[in-house]
Amino acid sequence: MSVxxxxxxxxxxxxxxxxxxxxHDPYKWAMSIDxxxxxxxxxxxxxxxxxxxxxxVGKDKFEHGQQMHWMRIERYWDEDVSNPGGRDFPDQxxxxxxxxxxxxxxxxxxxxxxxxxxxxxxxxxxxxIYNRCIGSRYCSANCPFKVRYFNxxxxxxxxxxxxxxxxxxxxxxxxxxxxxxxxxxxFCVQRISAAKITAKNEGRLVHDGEIQTACQQAxxxxxxxxxxxxxxxxxxxxxxxxxxxxxxxxxxxxxxxxGGTDLRGYRIxxxxxxxxxxxxxxxxxxxxx
Amino acid sequence: xxxxxxxxxxxxxxxDVLKSLENPRKLYWVIVFCAMAxxxxxxxxxxxxxxxxxxxxxxxxxxxxxxxxxxxxxxxxMSHSGTLLSAILHLMHADWxxxxxxxxxxxxxxxxxxAGLFVMVHIGRxxxxxxxxxxxxxxGIWPNFQSPLLWDAMAxxxxxxxxxxxxxxxxxxxxxxxxxxxxxxxxxxxxSALSLGWEGTDRQWRNFRVxxxxxxxxxxxxxxxxxxxxxxxxxxxxxxxxxxTSFPPYFVAGALYSGCAAxxxxxxxxxxxxxxxxxxxxxxxxxxxxxxxxxxxxxxxxNAVEFASVxxxxxxxxxxxxxxxxxxxxAPFWWGMIFCGSVVxxxxxxxxxxxxxxxxxxxxxxxxxxxxxxxxxIVAPTFSHGYYPWTWDHNQxxxxxxxxxxxxxxxxxxxLFMIFCKVFPSVSxxxxxxxxxxxKLHAAKGxxxxxxxx
Numbered sequence: 018m019s020v021x022x023x024x025x026x027x028x029x030x031x032x033x034x035x036x037x038x039x040x041h042d043p044y045k046w047a048m049s050i051d052x053x054x055x056x057x058x059x060x061x062x063x064x065x066x067x068x069x070x071x072x073x074v075g076k077d078k079f080e081h082g083q084q085m086h087w088m089r090i091e092r093y094w095d096e097d098v099s100n101p102g103g104r105d106f107p108d109q110x111x112x113x114x115x116x117x118x119x120x121x122x123x124x125x126x127x128x129x130x131x132x133x134x135x136x137x138x139x140x141x142x143x144x145x146i147y148n149r150c151i152g153s154r155y156c157s158a159n160c161p162f163k164v165r166y167f168n169x170x171x172x173x174x175x176x177x178x179x180x181x182x183x184x185x186x187x188x189x190x191x192x193x194x195x196x197x198x199x200x201x202x203x204f205c206v207q208r209i210s211a212a213k214i215t216a217k218n219e220g221r222l223v224h225d226g227e228i229q230t231a232c233q234q235a236x237x238x239x240x241x242x243x244x245x246x247x248x249x250x251x252x253x254x255x256x257x258x259x260x261x262x263x264x265x266x267x268x269x270x271x272x273x274x275x276g277g278t279d280l281r282g283y284r285i286x287x288x289x290x291x292x293x294x295x296x297x298x299x300x301x302x303x304x305x306x
Numbered sequence: 307x308x309x310x311x312x313x314x315x316x317x318x319x320x321x322d323v324l325k326s327l328e329n330p331r332k333l334y335w336v337i338v339f340c341a342m343a344x345x346x347x348x349x350x351x352x353x354x355x356x357x358x359x360x361x362x363x364x365x366x367x368x369x370x371x372x373x374x375x376x377x378x379x380x381x382x383x384m385s386h387s388g389t390l391l392s393a394i395l396h397l398m399h400a401d402w403x404x405x406x407x408x409x410x411x412x413x414x415x416x417x418x419x420x421a422g423l424f425v426m427v428h429i430g431r432x433x434x435x436x437x438x439x440x441x442x443x444x445x446g447i448w449p450n451f452q453s454p455l456l457w458d459a460m461a462x463x464x465x466x467x468x469x470x471x472x473x474x475x476x477x478x479x480x481x482x483x484x485x486x487x488x489x490x491x492x493x494x495x496x497x498s499a500l501s502l503g504w505e506g507t508d509r510q511w512r513n514f515r516v517x518x519x520x521x522x523x524x525x526x527x528x529x530x531x532x533x534x535x536x537x538x539x540x541x542x543x544x545x546x547x548x549x550x551t552s553f554p555p556y557f558v559a560g561a562l563y564s565g566c567a568a569x570x571x572x573x574x575x576x577x578x579x580x581x582x583x584x585x586x587x588x589x590x591x592x593x594x595x596x597x598x599x600x601x602x603x604x605x606x607x608x609n610a611v612e613f614a615s616v617x618x619x620x621x622x623x624x625x626x627x628x629x630x631x632x633x634x635x636x637a638p639f640w641w642g643m644i645f646c647g648s649v650v651x652x653x654x655x656x657x658x659x660x661x662x663x664x665x666x667x668x669x670x671x672x673x674x675x676x677x678x679x680x681x682x683x684i685v686a687p688t689f690s691h692g693y694y695p696w697t698w699d700h701n702q703x704x705x706x707x708x709x710x711x712x713x714x715x716x717x718x719x720x721x722l723f724m725i726f727c728k729v730f731p732s733v734s735x736x737x738x739x740x741x742x743x744x745x746k747l748h749a750a751k752g753x754x755x756x757x758x759x760x
Contacts, residue, residue, distance in 0.1 A: 081364060082366030082368070082369070082702060083361055089696075093695065114696075116696065125543070128452045128453065129453050129455065129542075130450050130453055131438045131449055131450055131453040131455035132437040132438055132449050132450060133447075133449065133450035149447075151430065151431050151434045151437050151438060152429045152430015152431045153428070153429050153430075153438075153455055154370040154371065155453070155455050155539075155543075157367070157370045158370055158371060158543060158689070159543045159544055159545065161692070161697075162693075162697070163367055163368050163697040166367060167360070167367070167430065168359070168430070169359050169360050169361030169365065170358065170359035170361045171358075171359055175358070175359070196359045196360075196431075197360060197429075197430030197431040197432075286693055289544060291544075
């Protein structure tokens with residue numbers, strides 16, 4: 018936020034997201050995740066750890082809830098576990114929900130950061146500036162999805178999560194975060210930037226499929242689609258269109274249609290009007306196993 | 307019963323108050339020593355946390371705030387009654403505030419300083435704290451003016467600087483008295499510098515009155531806005547249990563409440579330690595107690611309003627948080643808050659207890675315990691029970707590092723406060739003289755002696 022912004026462009030911060038936003042041109046990165054094909058194998062989560070230099074905190078810290086998985090698989094069960102005789106983790110009926118930063122268009126985390134360390138990029142990403150973060154954790158407090166992870170310890174040095182010989186496996190395109198800053202899923206922004214630079218040098222736009230996020234690449238059942246929502250030829254655009262899901266909707270038509278519908282698309286906690294960029298497709302098969 | 311005897315000689319007032327700068331009872335040193343010991347525990351905790359990382363506080367992903375922010379609100383709240391006593395009651399010409407407003411004002415300043423410390427220990431990168439301040443820099447980067455946390459930082463800095471100014475300006479005539487009476491030494495130099503050459507001429511008094519009144523008028527809206535903005539940290543977020551419009555008045559009422567309870571505690575301590583029985587009289591204590599009871603009832607009402615507005619909002623997530631508070635793992639603390647905050651104050655409504663010092667001491671501590679629990683019950687349950695099941699975490703318990711710092715903040719506050727009372731006159735001499743004079747005029751006119759002036 019510069020003085021110019023403060024004095025002249027303040028109005029741009031005071032409009033109704035995302036309806037009055039400037040049109041995303043030429044890129045708006047978005048995702049769709051098919052819960053019908055997700056098997057909950059966690060490959061996406063592992064790939065994310067490898068790609069983004071995420072520290073593995075170990076059993077003790079995990080038990081304290083201090084794990085750092087930007088991409089997590091949430092598990093829910095059909096069976097009511099509180100029923101008498103019901104087990105806490107039944108063998109059957111688990112449902113999986115891959116959950117990462119939803120890159121909201123009207124992100125609750127962005128407005129509350131005291132130092133403007135988290136911002137919206139013109140191509141629709143919710144960016145996090147590690148150098149600017151002071152660690153007030155207000156963003157996490159206001160995130161309805163709780164997908165922001167805080168560096169509770171100095172993982173690279175004090176905890177030596179990556180001992181000397183393992184430093185070599187760190188991704189050189191991604192910074193290793195220090196103690197006391199917030200981090201979260203970036204939609205693999207390093208891959209996006211690389212592709213955008215290549216495309217710019219060649220005087221064209223990024224093709225659909227040119228960028229794969231790490232989770233998408235690792236998914237054995239192709240449950241994750243990533244792409245440019247503005248590009249009418251992109252797979253993600255077609256999926257969103259077919260499901261009649263739009264960025265500035267706060268509820269889906271399928272919820273109002275009586276007697277069932279073919280539409281499966283929805284976004285999580287839409288009624289909060291954070292306008293997430295990730296569409297989920299409802300599961301239709303009977304059991305996950 | 308009279309608020310103060312009308313036949314106290316002015317010289318005796320000077321003498322009694324100046325004595326507090328010289329030889330307090332032994333208990334004073336015991337309190338100072340204990341406060342230092344308690345504070346050093348917290349200092350150790352902070353050094354440990356600074357070096358190892360915020361993780362040692364046992365905060366985790368949903369529970370990112372914990373006791374630090376709860377205690378921060380508690381201390382901000384504590385600071386409000388000083389302004390209430392010194393500014394609001396000053397404008398209302400309530401004479402009985404005169405012997406006790408000075409220490410209440412000091413309480414405001416020191417509790418704000420304590421609250422500021424909690425912001426510091428809370429943030430993950432303390433060494434980058436200045437990023438949140440709108441300081442000019444060559445990169446043209448400013449803080450985010452949309453963030454309630456930034457409003458918070460600004461409101462607190464403004465309030466702190468104004469109340470330091472208010473405390474200081476109100477003390478100038480007294481500093482001059484001390485300057486004229488103290489033996490030569492570093493203290494004489496200190497008071498000479500601070501009293502700004504006060505001689506007590508008519509012109510000086512006139513300017514002094516105007517200045518004092520102006521700052522008082524400036525401070526009142528500030529006090530209300532500071533805690534409203536702290537409430538805004540929560541009310542402007544989107545989380546269930548926080549997104550409540552009635553939060554600002556609720557917070558302000560809670561602030562006045564805990565502040566008044568703390569005034570009763572400190573009243574009793576100072577009265578004994580510095581032998582102020584003649585000035586901090588039981589009738590004044592009684593008035594403070596009644597004021598506290600009234601504010602307790604306002605707080606209870608606003609608390610009920612908050613529950614009702616959550617309940618009838620039919621917002622399932624917020625309702626679940628409320629049910630969690632009353633029945634979940636936080637239930638003992640939540641019911642403890644209701645008991646200490648809304649039931650215990652009825653002790654204050656019983657006439658027999660309104661001047662009973664041991665009872666009042668115990669009750670005032672319980673009230674403040676209740677108010678601390680209230681702040682914790684605002685912060686923690688919302689984190690433990692978010693919008694959907696994965697974000698729930700009912701079992702996270704603050705580590706000893708957090709408890710240590712909460713504990714130590716009381717030591718830090720007491721230390722500052724006790725040092726202040728030893729170095730500066732904690733009873734306003736010139737205003738007590740004024741009060742005695744008013745009483746004398748009143749008596750000469752044959753007024754009803756059983757009533758205090760206003």
